[in-house]
Amino acid sequence: MTSDVEEVSGKSFDYIIVGGGTAGCPLAATLSEKFSVLLVERGGSPFENPLVMEKKYYGYSLFETDEFSSVAQSFVSVDGVRNLRGRVLGGSSAINGGFYSRASKEFVKKAGWNEEMVAKAYEWVESRVVFPPMLTPWQFTAEFGLLEAGILPYNGYTLEHVEGTKIGGTVFDQLGTRHTSADLLQGGNPENIIVLLNATVKNIIFHNNSDKNETCASGISFIRSDGTADETFEAVLSGANDSSSPLGDVILAAGAMGSPAILLLSGVGPPKHLKKFDIPIVVALKDVGRQLKDNPCISLMADSRPLNRPADPPQVAGIAKDLKFIIEAGVLPISANSTLVPVAAKLAFPKSKGRLKLNSMDPRENPTVKFNYLSKEEDLKQCVEMVEMLQRVVSSQAVTVFLGAEHKKDVLVGSEDLPGLCQKNVRTFYHYHGGCSVGSVVDSDYRVYGVKGLRVVDGSTFLESPGTNPMATLMMLGSLLAPKIERELKRISLSTPPPYSVFFSASLSTGMLNLRTGRPIHLKNQSKLPPKINEGEEDLPGLCRKNGPETFEAFLNGANDSSSPLGGVILAAGAIGSPAVLLLSGVGPPKHLKKFDIPIVVALKDVGRQMKDDPCISLMADSRPLNCPADTPQVAGISEDLKFIIEAGVLPISANSALFPVAAKLAYPESKGRLKLNSVDLRENPTVKFNYLSKEEDLKQCVEMGELLQRVVNSQAVTAFFGAEHKKDVLVGSEDLPGLCKKNVRTFYHYHDGCSVGSVIDSDYRVYRLWSKRIAGR
Template identity: 30%
Template sequence: MSRIRSGPAGRPDVVVVGAGASGAALAARLSEDPARTVLLLEAGPVPRHLTAFGAELLDARLVPGAQPGHAAIRSYSVHLTPNRPYTVPRGRYLGGSTTVNGGYFIRARRSDFDRWSAVGGVTWSYDRLLPLLRDLENDLDHGADDLHGDRGPVRVRRTDLRHPAAAAFRAAARELGFPEEPDKNAQGAPGFGPVPSNAVDGRRVNTGISYLLSALARPNLTVMGHSSVRKVIIRHGRATGVVVERDGRSMVLEAGEVVLCAGGFGSPHLLHLSGVGPPAALERLGIPLVQDLPAVGARLSDHPQLVLEWMPRRLLAEPADTWLGAGLHLSSSDGTHTGDLEILQSLVPMAGLVGGRTAVPGAPLAFLVSVQSPRTGGRLLTVSADPEDQPLIEYGYLATPEDRRRLREVVRATAELIATRAFGEASLGLLEPGPRTLGDDRALDAWVASHLGTSHHTCGTVPMGPADDSRSAVDHFGGVHGIAGLRVADTSILPTAPLRGPAATAVLIGELVGRAMRAELP
């Protein structure tokens, strides 16, 4: 194994692992300080120009992550329930999963920040973080006001509701009495409205584009692609670098600090491989224990999702700009979490999303329905000291009566919406489940279990909280408990997934931790 000092001025001040939603934002913000050298490592390709991304990665009407075997993803084998194996994609490209996802860019809810600030302190309060949310965005619909920004790297535009299917969705929501929610980033009452997105004029503007392309020329920023980090080197309680596999060679890259932005799967797995995690589990694998942190990997949080398809009454035009239509948020019957049920509209058939096509004549369209109540219950367990061996990932869905009830409620709400007179102007009806299944709890539970998917909102695998709490692994700025010079800055630090998809929150984490590091906050 070779040992090299990398970066424009010898050993970099900071090595950032992963150029996704959080890592791109963090590396870009850190490198705005010309006195700080930053090395950003990405396991996938690193295009240097917009056109090098390829048309299928830029077309916002497609979702590359939905296409099995796509070159820009890494696939993980997981279990959503003990009897439901599943394959989950993660972006392996500059921009990470923002390069292959749907472009949904909705802020977390105030109640999410209340939960996070209960363990992360006032730093994580909504009012404290609103200025950062404004600073990271360029809202093309609202411009600059008390809630929105117009100068940030991430361009945000809400979906156009003029497509016939979106117009029918709006009419159906009105028929059922749901309130309008014209700005889902404004913390108003949940309801029906367009979806804020980082897809603009038909182009998916991932974080590699929005944060890094303009920063690549900075002399203090080095971005290395095809660089797979194998472990963090920790000596005498301090991170001093990483081991990287690149071009078939294993090498040590030394650094002043290391920040893991490898995502909800990658960051806990790297910590385990580096000796940070539950002692007994690591010792069984022959991994020397460096820091006893049983919370690493122990409490995976995500949202279960289902696809409900309906048949259009007539051939509908393919969407002009994005696969996303509108979104409806409503509350489950227990009233514990306002707006925890999501009905998200696809204007491209599922067969098109999976096959990489924007139109499939004669195919049904779909609603993606999910329960986004905060929950834990999953786990990530490293099963081998070999970095190439995937960890065991269990989501723990459908484990409680509440899990099953909420899924029944969102399925039935979607079926009711499709059955409205207004939606019938565009639809011949729901394909499945049928009326008999919808009317029987046990039958519907069985249908859900056999059709279950996930929203790909993984959080909680390296949760933040006080150092004396065994349920936490990092502090409010991602500093790993008990190890100097090592941080985690991605959605794995959120103790629970937010009530909305976490892409915008992932960028926020990169901004927050980057600013804390520049200000040398502990």
């Protein structure tokens, strides 16, 4: 983490994520496993702030809100309702009540998400930041009050969003320490993430790709959050400085207030509104800032006396009327030594919609928002029903007994008063959403319409607020979408098949490749493109030239005059050579590369891993070294569902003698090994360990294979061919076979992997995160 904008300015990244909040942090963590990521957060770190991190101070961080630096930024909608935005790493997950609950199954279906992948993404989040709560006496009371009011059934502790009364998860652990979405960054690759704090994005940088007639996002312009708006800095996507189509994406995760505002400031939005601020129109998208919603909230005080009770965030929820009403209770501080006891209800699916507009060209200032609370008649009608239910909870015997006969509750007399109460007292549940909705501003893959390389991944894309509250689903969304975004980057390639490809064999003396141009590089000084050989000669594609002591170069077409050469560098140097070339070129596990002082080009931890060699056991049909012609195998026995393969041949061991092995190989071993560099000279073999028969299943199958092999060697056909005098290998009893297998395991010379599909290369054999780089072979 850094707050030094100079440290980031001018650098390039595979992905730039704007907003280190509830969705941005998990997205950055997941993308960083294979790609470089810049995460820009306008606020600071939460970890040193006890008002954020300690449960006993719940609500205290909201007392002081200033213009540029407080962890919560206050705003008042045109409706006159005060609201808050998170302005800290972790976003609203650092200032909310910490209640964790998943989205309903219906929400997942509407969103078009894969249910199995959603479940895995939730579990990824929950394993890191979610805990079962320890209910306080007030939460037990609220639980009984909800049940007494008829909010049934009782579901106990569950993370699912289901009708009835439930106990949800919490991001506060058993010691009362908050775990925000910022904690999810620990699940990423720290070597691939830079988190820039206290920096506010001013606008997205675009450029036009004239060849394809498309607008591309290429980076961001940002300022210091406590600086002047005139002093700007830039960060760009990988390839933006030298390519018409940058790799990766700029991803907005700045929330329902931030993301629409950044789009507008960048010239993406309704033309009429942009012209008011003299913002050049990049893409005319009329729905940016529209379809904005906030869930109307009505709150009644179970005890309106400002007593000094411990702060208590909600841990129990009542979910009623087909998931339309959600009721929670807490103890909320209103000063350093006084609290209130509200019971609050929210309307989950409001029809009323509002709009967001720019208020200023300064990105640190709040935009203007109007939510139009309860403007639709259906919303007002449901609000009345919701308040009637809320009143039953507040008036319940459980609440009355707990607070005592003296408690002063809000009492409403007659339903005729409720419509007016709703309109007069509507508040926010802080779950506002929309403004960049799927289907109007972004597509189903969260890509902004009309712009390449720009996405929005946060609550601004939601048409409704998921679950009891959106925190769980926003955390999940960051983890869910990252693999999809990664796959799209891996598919980026030239739109037409390349006319040429350059093949590098394992005999290159330097062994290191420039992975953008396909040119060999030296560890200390990268050589420049050499001049033409003679005046007037053509600079021929693929021409090799001597360039220093014992080193030569060959280039891809276009490498002399383009940062995106035609064709590709294709490694076909085998299971030993190709991983070694990648490692020597700076593509592999950072820890291993650092041992040889190899500059890290791409951190790919699986280069050289998952190495396998098919274990082989060989018995001699005749162990006498006879002088016979060499004879290669031409017949194969394949058995046990293709698991065992047996061949026989005549193998010379000297100029005038040969042996007669019958060899069997295990076709699908589970044991895996690893390849590591032994030297920076590619002519030297790397170090490999295959871990033959280390898996119990492999040893078991090897024993079966040995028994089968023995039957072949002992067959009547073999005996008749060699005659009664032949000396064959004889195995007595299957109890000897495990030891024989371990002692005599050999290779069938069919070693493979080290650059496996799915971990080092994609299904098109392209190395992850590298342009024009493929691997063909084992």
